[in-house]
Amino acid sequence: MQLEEEAADVSQQLWGTRKQLVVFFGNAGIGTRGGWGAKAVLQACRKVLERPNSGKSTDRVPGKVVTVDKFHTSRVSSAMHSPQPCEAGLDPSNPTRPDDWKPEPGQVQHRLLRSAWSQRFEAPVRGLMWGPELDQAPPGDLGIWVDRDCNAALNLQRAGESNWRPLELCRWKDLGAAPAEGKEYPGLGFKKLRDRAPKASSLYHSSMFGRPKGERHLLQRSELRELFEGVHGMQVLRDDVEVSADGRELSMFLARKADP
Numbered sequence: 001m002q003l004e005e006e007a008a009d010v011s012q013q014l015w016g017t018r019k020q021l022v023v024f025f026g027n028a029g030i031g032t033r034g035g036w037g038a039k040a041v042l043q044a045c046r047k048v049l050e051r052p053n054s055g056k057s058t059d060r061v062p063g064k065v066v067t068v069d070k071f072h073t074s075r076v077s078s079a080m081h082s083p084q085p086c087e088a089g090l091d092p093s094n095p096t097r098p099d100d101w102k103p104e105p106g107q108v109q110h111r112l113l114r115s116a117w118s119q120r121f122e123a124p125v126r127g128l129m130w131g132p133e134l135d136q137a138p139p140g141d142l143g144i145w146v147d148r149d150c151n152a153a154l155n156l157q158r159a160g161e162s163n164w165r166p167l168e169l170c171r172w173k174d175l176g177a178a179p180a181e182g183k184e185y186p187g188l189g190f191k192k193l194r195d196r197a198p199k200a201s202s203l204y205h206s207s208m209f210g211r212p213k214g215e216r217h218l219l220q221r222s223e224l225r226e227l228f229e230g231v232h233g234m235q236v237l238r239d240d241v242e243v244s245a246d247g248r249e250l251s252m253f254l255a256r257k258a259d260p
Helices: 002-015 038-049 148-161 200-208 223-231
Strands: 022-026 064-068 114-118 123-132 143-147 191-193 234-243 249-257
Touching (some): 123 148, 143 148
Parallel strands (some): 114 191
Antiparallel strands (some): 114 123
16 A cells, blocks of 8 residues: 555656556466465455545545566566567557467577576576676677566566567467576576675674575675666665574565666
8 A cells, every 4th residue: 555655646746647556466376485375465466456446536546456477577588678570560550469470480589588607606596687688699798687576577567568468478389498597598508696705794694694505595685785776776775684483584675766
């Protein structure tokens, strides 16, 4: 409800009217580690956003929750907004692609992110992907690090807002499986992460918050802050790490675009 009111206030200031808040919800079928399942979260979200208003002209506009197919949203780069080359002959003013049109095999660019690999821990880095400059051949060292979940959320928004769902996010009968993680681009493999040497403070936080030293490397407390503030020029609002009673690490990170 707080997010809804904040969005309505910003809309009132920018456009003089309280716009409708629309939330794009990925149709995942997974649970949340003993908490609410995805279906229960969707129902609760709809109950809050789509509730009727009081009928007053100054009251909020009822929101809307739109479910979006999450196919490939975590693996495809959200930074590539241009249509696929095979769509050059289609009329973009039409509400949908022709029913009898389908790309030929090999014509659709996958536009995949590269999986990250920790040189320090010799293991995949959970939640971190490399967004290569896909106009380069091959996609090598030109690009940026992106958060896997943030990238997926941007792809959900991109698919929900567009009339034509991006081809790299579509599924059809003869569509082959995407390459396995670490094999997105032949001959390149994982994107190596240049891990920094541990400092005394980081070692203290590791022991304090119970970060595991097993097969998977978890991001350090300041890594996302430095990435978003230094590379993307965003303002970090919250960067907290806590530990639950059963020893699991709980983190909260929130950032927004910095004021010009």
